[in-house]
Amino acid sequence: MLWQSYTKGFKAYLKLERSLSGNSVDAYLSDVDKLRQYFNSINATPNLNDITISDIKSFISWLHNLGMLATTQARVISGLKAFFSFLMIEEVIENNPTALIEAPKLIRKLPDTLNIHEINALIDAIDASKPEGMRNKAIIEVLYGCGLRVSELTELKISNLFPQIEFIKVIGKGNKERLIPIGGTALKLVDIYITQVRVHAKIKKGNEDFIFLNRSGTKLSRISIFNLIKTLAASTGLKKAISPHTLRHSFATHLIEGGADLRAVQEMLGHSSITTTEIYTHIDRDYLREVITQFHPRA
Template sequence: MLWSPYLKGFKSYLQLERSLSGNSVEAYLGDIDKLQQYYLSINRAPGITEINTSDLKTFISWLNDLGMQASTQARVISGLKAFFGYLMIEDVIQNNPSALIEAPKLSRKLPDTLNIYEINGLIEAIDASKPEGMRNKAIIEVLYGCGLRVTELTELKISNLYPQIEFIKVLGKGNKERLVPIGGVALKFIDLYLKEVRVHMNIKKGNEDFIFLNRFGAKLSRISIFNLIKSLAIATGLKKTISPHTLRHSFATHLIEGGADLRAVQEMLGHSSITTTEIYTHIDRDYLREVITQFHPRS
């Protein structure tokens, strides 16, 4: 199978034209690698232009027989569609064999959310007398107050703070920048951390602009944020399974329940599709009925 030139071109397309992160690019290439593994398993080596829809359907059945979960199958199908879409753009193929391939139906499992008392409990469990205490309080306030992804938090920079107008500039997925409002409480804890703790640290070269640093003066890792949330959950006796993303989900849920516009929440979360935002916001039927009653002229 002489696919190497096409895979190399596909990788460049994902990096340059779609501005995807390194992890996302590798995930897409991994999806195509699974298709190659399938062909090897049946002793076939088709050229890229010889692949048809029937082949892909049989491939998906093969994945299912291997015990692959529906969510992972959907991920692979998404990668296939991106790859063959690229080949169409480049005029390598005339017909897209993945066009009629449908992803398996996925159940929408909503993660746990925290109420405001549980969030306050996490913050109160932090020992502010320790050097990292003020930093950790600021981290929880920013995750919940701004709805950031964990990577967006670790990449947050001092130069992207605009306290005068209460906004921060966030670098999201696909290197897309967005402005997110930040409340006074989160700003207060960031300011205390910067002026009372961080200013006394020996900061490693290249890390001067990152807000949140570890005890060695380097940018915090993703895993350290996960460990922080886990330790706080244990300290407060919280029975829910939570992660940094739980605070992001709680941010969106509380805004919607408070009457915020879904489009505004979509913008703050950095979602390209409103459908994604709907997954993060479980609005009950009573609230929807209330919205219709209050705002629709025929109600």
């Protein structure tokens, strides 16, 4: 499919002709790479000109089955549309397989969350005797314990761990840095993984500082985290459609329900606007309404 050659041209097109920022360009390239990962997962290597609308629909179903949010799917579709439009301009392809593809309709709704028993079940389902077991336990603890976005987790570095004061430094959207407290359990599992498991890995050059590595000695991809969550949910019999973001939602929801200050939660989540964080107060209101319905004699 000559992915590398055409993605280089696409990158130059985005930078020079569309004048996009480095972060935006990286996001577009990441969207295109997800399609490559999909074809790899089904052991297919079609020519770019042979990709059909049916292939794109199957790819979108694959994203959905991974547990990706509709907003993420919409962004990926937008990125693919830009890529195939570029290929049309360059006369690499004759037909655009994304031309009739519509992004999923975005409905603002309260996010799904897990209770603490469900989170514990996910962690307990991990086989710690396997080489990646301790790593996976640490991943779940950090996602839930710190409320990280999946991209923030994959980019988390050893140099940004401050165990003495129990904080981690995270690089969020727009390269904004923030400090987040990390609980004792998560910190302990991360330390065990780094000092007892990761220390034996053959790490590829350039990946030495990333905390969570795959078997090849490179940092984990977003897709691998989605697959991990999906596998754990299936193994525990969890019926909810969850993703890594579900643990972030659960982190925020449990803090708000426990009485945490909204501004503090906003800071830890890295939301630029308090209105984004306020969705979790709606969850809290639903919880309070359930309490009234269940326990009040005149409800």
